[in-house]
Amino acid sequence: MCGIVGFVGKREASPILIEGLSKLEYRGYDSAGVAILDGDKLNVTKCKGRLANLEDKLETTPLKGCVGIGHTRWATHGEPSDLNSHPHTTEDGTISVVHNGIIENYIHLREWLMTKGYNFASETDTEVIPHLVDYFYDGDLTDAVMKAVAKMEGSYAIGVVCSKEPDKVVAVRKDSPLIVGLGKEESFIASDIPAILNHTRDIYLLNDKEFVVMTKDGVKLLSEEGEEIKRDIYHVTWNADAAEKGGFEHFMIKEIHEQPKVIKDTMTSRIMPGKPVTLDDIKITKEQIENIDKIYIVACGTAYHAGVVGKYVIEKLARIPVEIEVASEFRYRDPIINERTLMMVISQSGETADTLAALREAKKQGARVIAVTNVVGSSVSREADDVLYTWAGPEIAVASTKAYVTQLIAMYMIALFFAENKKTISEETIDQIKKEMLTLPEKAEKVLENKETIQKFTAKTYMHKDMFFLGRGLDYAVAMEGSLKLKEISYIHSEAYAGGELKHGPIALIEKGTIVIAGATQEDLFDKMVSNIKEVKTRGANVLGITCEGHDEIEKTVDSALYIPKVMDILSPVVSVIPLQLLSYYMAIQKGCDVDKPRNLAKSVTVE
Numbered sequence: 001m002c003g004i005v006g007f008v009g010k011r012e013a014s015p016i017l018i019e020g021l022s023k024l025e026y027r028g029y030d031s032a033g034v035a036i037l038d039g040d041k042l043n044v045t046k047c048k049g050r051l052a053n054l055e056d057k058l059e060t061t062p063l064k065g066c067v068g069i070g071h072t073r074w075a076t077h078g079e080p081s082d083l084n085s086h087p088h089t090t091e092d093g094t095i096s097v098v099h100n101g102i103i104e105n106y107i108h109l110r111e112w113l114m115t116k117g118y119n120f121a122s123e124t125d126t127e128v129i130p131h132l133v134d135y136f137y138d139g140d141l142t143d144a145v146m147k148a149v150a151k152m153e154g155s156y157a158i159g160v161v162c163s164k165e166p167d168k169v170v171a172v173r174k175d176s177p178l179i180v181g182l183g184k185e186e187s188f189i190a191s192d193i194p195a196i197l198n199h200t201r202d203i204y205l206l207n208d209k210e211f212v213v214m215t216k217d218g219v220k221l222l223s224e225e226g227e228e229i230k231r232d233i234y235h236v237t238w239n240a241d242a243a244e245k246g247g248f249e250h251f252m253i254k255e256i257h258e259q260p261k262v263i264k265d266t267m268t269s270r271i272m273p274g275k276p277v278t279l280d281d282i283k284i285t286k287e288q289i290e291n292i293d294k295i296y297i298v299a300c301g302t303a304y305h306a307g308v309v310g311k312y313v314i315e316k317l318a319r320i321p322v323e324i325e326v327a328s329e330f331r332y333r334d335p336i337i338n339e340r341t342l343m344m345v346i347s348q349s350g351e352t353a354d355t356l357a358a359l360r361e362a363k364k365q366g367a368r369v370i371a372v373t374n375v376v377g378s379s380v381s382r383e384a385d386d387v388l389y390t391w392a393g394p395e396i397a398v399a400s401t402k403a404y405v406t407q408l409i410a411m412y413m414i415a416l417f418f419a420e421n422k423k424t425i426s427e428e429t430i431d432q433i434k435k436e437m438l439t440l441p442e443k444a445e446k447v448l449e450n451k452e453t454i455q456k457f458t459a460k461t462y463m464h465k466d467m468f469f470l471g472r473g474l475d476y477a478v479a480m481e482g483s484l485k486l487k488e489i490s491y492i493h494s495e496a497y498a499g500g501e502l503k504h505g506p507i508a509l510i511e512k513g514t515i516v517i518a519g520a521t522q523e524d525l526f527d528k529m530v531s532n533i534k535e536v537k538t539r540g541a542n543v544l545g546i547t548c549e550g551h552d553e554i555e556k557t558v559d560s561a562l563y564i565p566k567v568m569d570i571l572s573p574v575v576s577v578i579p580l581q582l583l584s585y586y587m588a589i590q591k592g593c594d595v596d597k598p599r600n601l602a603k604s605v606t607v608e
């Protein structure tokens with residue numbers, strides 16, 4: 001939620017902050033603003049709407065200066081408006097703050113500050129921060145920020161500037177992401193790496209409650225006790241291009257097309273037929289694996305859907321019972337956890353607040369935690385006992401696509417790793433799965449070459465208000481993901497149902513012309529699924545059937561058929577999800593929706 005940037009150097013801050021914010025717009029885009037120091041004068045420009053509105057304002061009235069902070073907002077407290085947009089500034093215009101997170105005790109702080117004579121202009125929780133810093137300010141900005149932070153509860157990544165110390169940005173994080181970029185005679189803060197990648201590849205990863213003081217002389221990291229911290233530099237190896245559209249119209253379609261590559265990258269040097277699965281940062285021993293009596297997989301949204309597939313394959317291959325749960329429910333329901341429980345969290349960003357809280361809860365109760373994440377150095381990667389990185393590269397589109405397929409690959413690798421350790425399936429079967437996994441990039445490529453059926457189908461159906469996704473077994477897991485994709489970017493209401501469950505109620509909604517997208521890729525369940533398709537066809541549904549090559553008989557039952565390359569049943573989600581991603585993309589395009597910035601959403605949900 002929200003993206004923040006900060007800059008100190010010799011160059012003009014304004015274009016650097018705007019460029020950084022443009023790379024963070026995926027985190028929120030309902031208002032934006034900057035505060036820039038021009039000598040000892042602090043100038044703030046901010047407004048409701050997309051970053052383009054702010055750029056227009058800055059073009060008319062440019063802000064000069066080489067030190068500044070910027071913000072792009074996803075509203076939590078207070079509607080999107082000019083007043084509620086960041087930076088928030090003290091009444092005397094000396095201290096400005098950008099913030100990502102939620103100050104949970106802001107009401108109490110606000111009331112207390114009002115008794116001290118402070119007035120509030122916005123409805124935000126953030127506005128307490130500049131006032132608190134001002135209250136504690138006694139000639140030392142770092143000290144004042146430290147004292148202010150000591151009063152704050154909740155989550156925050158903040159950047160602070162003060163006109164009385166005009167060469168400085170002070171920042172701190174707790175439960176919200178923040179990195180520091182180290183350039184030549186310049187430094188940066190940002191919520192995410194792409195925001196600064198055009199300027200530097202050397203960064204510091206920050207832990208909770210670590211403070212950053214950036215001046216023209218360099219960067220200092222301080223603990224909450226004020227002691228200087230030495231930190232190794234993390235060198236970013238991926239290219240800035242990876243976070244650009246690269247000739248595609250939207251990030252989402254670019255990321256859909258990157259899937260063959262990222263599937264391959266995630267398997268490279270980990271899956272080799274004839275050799276054990278190699279998962280570098282997973283240190284769990286054979287004895288510990290044998291001791292596990294239950295696995296919880298906990299995640300949100302698309303990552304949760306990858307977990308649904310994970311449950312199926314881990315139980316099938318490694319014979320360990322798996323419970324899958326959404327993180328926001330898990331943390332509040334007193335789950336049964338002990339030292340024999342293994343917790344697995346899946347999170348593209350590694351910063352999702354609910355997932356992080358579930359991880360902490362499980363650790364507190366003695367479980368070992370494996371994190372599957374796409375972001376090196378993210379909070380979940382640092383707090384888990386073991387980490388498995390998905391090598392999807394930066395995912396910018398709000399709708400997750402390439403991260404999902406790499407999360408699926410992670411699930412297969414973990415299932416095989418456990419199966420090898422527990423010897424639950426034969427070496428021949430393990431090898432057969434590995435060989436087939438290595439064909440997945442090519443198969444994904446083939447699906448991408450065959451977009452026409454999807455485009456034709458969406459052109460005829462995009463005006464519908466409701467759609468249904470059906471599937472059995474792993475096709476049901478994929479149906480859930482297809483339904484989420486469609487909802488989030490095209491705003492078409494949709495539901496995913498297990499094929500056999502429909503007749504227990506939802507079939508009442510099927511009438512003439514109702515759109516049904518039915519997955520039938522599972523060999524063992526094909527005939528059963530065809531029967532379910534017939535049930536909806538009889539009631540007038542217009543059905544798009546997705547099955548494997550060789551099952552042409554489906555054409556007798558459905559209105560349109562789409563074939564994916566033949567693939568082993570357990571691996572089919574990696575391939576069969578791609579037509580559903582394309583379907584939601586083209587539906588959204590037909591409807592003229594803003595694909596990369598769907599309404600009300602943000603890429604990383606770092607608040608509860």
Ligand code: M6R
Pocket residue numbers: 300301302303346347348349350351352355398399400401485488603604605
């Ligand atoms: O970063 P995470 O994987 O933890 O994010 C989880 C969900 O917020 C995310 O998958 C969300 O559902 C996406 N918008 C789905 O496309």
